[in-house]
Amino acid sequence: MTSVTGTARRRVRVGRFLTSWAFVAPALLFVLVFFGYPIVQNVVMSLQNYTTTTFYTGEAPFVGFANYADIFSNPIFVTTVINTALFTVGSIVLQFSIGLGLALFFKRHFPLSGFLRSLLLLPWLLPLIASAAVWKWILDQGSGALNQFLAVFGVAPVPWLVSPSLALVAVIGVNIWLGIPFNTTILYSGLQAVPEELYEAASLDGAVGWRAFWHITWPSIRSVVSVVIVLGVVYTLRVVDIILGLTGGGPANSTQTLATWAYQNSFVQFAFGRGAAISNVLIAVSLIFAIVYLYMNRKEVDE
Amino acid sequence: MTETRALLLGNTPRRAPARKWPMTVLGVIFLAIMVFPVYWMINSSLQANSGAATTDWLPFHLTFAGYRAAITQQGQNLATSLIVSVSTVILTLIVATPAAYGLARFKMKGTTAFVFVLLITQMIPTIVIANALYTLFNHLGLLNSYLGLILADTSAQIPFAIILMRAFMVSIPTSLVEAALVDGANNFRAFRSIVIPISKNAIITAALFTFLGAWGDFLFALTLTSTPAVRPITLGIYNYLGANGTTEWGPVMATAVIASIPAGLLLIIAQKYIAAGALGGAIK
Numbered sequence: 086m087t088s089v090t091g092t093a094r095r096r097v098r099v100g101r102f103l104t105s106w107a108f109v110a111p112a113l114l115f116v117l118v119f120f121g122y123p124i125v126q127n128v129v130m131s132l133q134n135y136t137t138t139t140f141y142t143g144e145a146p147f148v149g150f151a152n153y154a155d156i157f158s159n160p161i162f163v164t165t166v167i168n169t170a171l172f173t174v175g176s177i178v179l180q181f182s183i184g185l186g187l188a189l190f191f192k193r194h195f196p197l198s199g200f201l202r203s204l205l206l207l208p209w210l211l212p213l214i215a216s217a218a219v220w221k222w223i224l225d226q227g228s229g230a231l232n233q234f235l236a237v238f239g240v241a242p243v244p245w246l247v248s249p250s251l252a253l254v255a256v257i258g259v260n261i262w263l264g265i266p267f268n269t270t271i272l273y274s275g276l277q278a279v280p281e282e283l284y285e286a287a288s289l290d291g292a293v294g295w296r297a298f299w300h301i302t303w304p305s306i307r308s309v310v311s312v313v314i315v316l317g318v319v320y321t322l323r324v325v326d327i328i329l330g331l332t333g334g335g336p337a338n339s340t341q342t343l344a345t346w347a348y349q350n351s352f353v354q355f356a357f358g359r360g361a362a363i364s365n366v367l368i369a370v371s372l373i374f375a376i377v378y379l380y381m382n383r384k385e386v387d388e
Numbered sequence: 389m390t391e392t393r394a395l396l397l398g399n400t401p402r403r404a405p406a407r408k409w410p411m412t413v414l415g416v417i418f419l420a421i422m423v424f425p426v427y428w429m430i431n432s433s434l435q436a437n438s439g440a441a442t443t444d445w446l447p448f449h450l451t452f453a454g455y456r457a458a459i460t461q462q463g464q465n466l467a468t469s470l471i472v473s474v475s476t477v478i479l480t481l482i483v484a485t486p487a488a489y490g491l492a493r494f495k496m497k498g499t500t501a502f503v504f505v506l507l508i509t510q511m512i513p514t515i516v517i518a519n520a521l522y523t524l525f526n527h528l529g530l531l532n533s534y535l536g537l538i539l540a541d542t543s544a545q546i547p548f549a550i551i552l553m554r555a556f557m558v559s560i561p562t563s564l565v566e567a568a569l570v571d572g573a574n575n576f577r578a579f580r581s582i583v584i585p586i587s588k589n590a591i592i593t594a595a596l597f598t599f600l601g602a603w604g605d606f607l608f609a610l611t612l613t614s615t616p617a618v619r620p621i622t623l624g625i626y627n628y629l630g631a632n633g634t635t636e637w638g639p640v641m642a643t644a645v646i647a648s649i650p651a652g653l654l655l656i657i658a659q660k661y662i663a664a665g666a667l668g669g670a671i672k
Contacts, residue, residue: 123517212603
């Protein structure tokens with residue numbers, strides 16, 4: 086009797102195990118093939134001399150860390166690291182500050198504030214490459230809208246995208262524009278969650294203006310802030326569309342980042358081994374931030 | 389100073405709306421700056437601004453030449469984008485919906501780990517994936533094919549779709565499904581006849597984001613296709629930009645406008661589902 090129920094129960098349990106895996110298995114397979122395999126394959130390729138000939142001969146000689154030595158000794162590597170850092174920090178700091186400013190502004194509930202706030206999302210409708218196209222046209226030196234506008238004030242045409250010293254600034258500017266709607270929206274929802282009573286209580290104690298901001302608003306939205314910033318960093322590190330569309334990494338590598346340089350090596354020079362090595366550097370940097378993000382989000386994952 | 393305070397503070401009691409109109413003016417100015425590129429895209433798409441010194445700030449000399457050129461040059465690519473994006477949505481939903489439910493309902497070993505992995509995948513730069521996928525697709529003969537691009541786009545969208553739908557499905561009361569199981573339905577039938585209808589809004593939201601992701605994909609298209617046979621609209625735009633010294637911005641902007649229309653239409657149509665989907669979890 087007991088053994089019968091035991092077997093039945095086990096059968097039920099095995100059946101349940103199989104059904105539950107049947108639900109998840111296809112997705113698991115996809116993740117293994119399209120995320121697991123590429124990551125492993127990238128590590129393997131980074132240790133090989135993997136070029137166009139590999140596709141014909143099937144031979145990719147093992148070269149140890151030669152690809153890494155190659156990229157680290159290349160002066161462009163230093164340039165891309167500096168560019169990546171400037172691009173990321175510049176984008177994040179300004180996206181975040183402007184986003185927070187706009188979120189605080191829209192929280193004031195003035196006439197049409199809800200309407201204006203939803204219109205702010207309009208730039209999201211454009212595919213990234215379409216945004217890049219529009220900005221390339223706006224920043225055009227000869228007849229772009231920005232220089233046309235500046236000419237009204239007597240400013241000579243500025244070579245936004247063609248001057249090595251300005252291109253990075255211009256690209257960062259465009260990326261900031263792209264990130265503002267996201268930052269504003271998330272920070273706005275964070276501000277909505279701060280209980281109004283906190284401000285009332287604080288104002289009785291004389292905490293208004295900046296003091297209310299530092300003592301109430303900021304501590305209350307700190308977790309939202311860290312999520313916005315970490316996600317911002319991770320998404321900025323992977324930006325390729327905008328840079329390729331605007332400048333293609335030039336002029337003279339002045340807008341080359343780790344991500345675009347990996348692309349250049351693999352898909353323009355067909356040095357897939359070197360491209361893989363740069364990719365792995367990029368993934369290492371991204372993972373550091375990913376771990377920070379997951380650490381901050383661990384409660385949500387555990388629930 | 390008072391103005392700055394007013395900006396930073398949320399505690400001043402609501403004043404009469406009349407006194408807040410200056411903020412509306414300020415808001416309109418902020419917005420005008422933010423939305424200007426969208427305006428400029430539409431404005432220049434309607435002008436024959438073939439490298440002339442200036443483009444008018446309003447389309448006084450209205451022409452649809454840009455759109456005609458865009459349709460002739462990019463019509464094929466537009467169709468490709470539609471095929472790839474719609475297929476990606478279908479495939480993503482087929483794979484992600486059961487997975488989202490499985491991860492929400494069954495407490496298996498490894499469930500947490502898998503959700504964790506899904507979150508991590510969101511942070512892996514696409515170029516890293518593309519680099520290795522190129523060699524894999526080369527072996528499998530999937531370069532320059534619809535299937536290859538659809539598979540790559542699907543893989544990129546699956547994790548987010550699962551995370552999104554799972555967040556909703558966790559809130560489906562177990563009793564609903566249990567009741568069906570007692571009535572003799574198996575897990576798959578319960579999933580089809582109960583879980584899917586209840587989760588309609590979440591599924592539509594996931595479909596929408598998947599479509600937008602696939603539609604906007606540029607990097608997979610750039611790396612995994614090289615012939616005009618399979619060329620999405622994003623790549624069509626990029627090729628315009630690559631042609632050095634573009635002076636004909638009309639067709640480029642017209643293409644950009646056309647490429648933005650599906651997203652706009654879908655957002656308008658799906659708006660009520662998205663709102664409902666987001667609220668659904670809270671109400672139940």
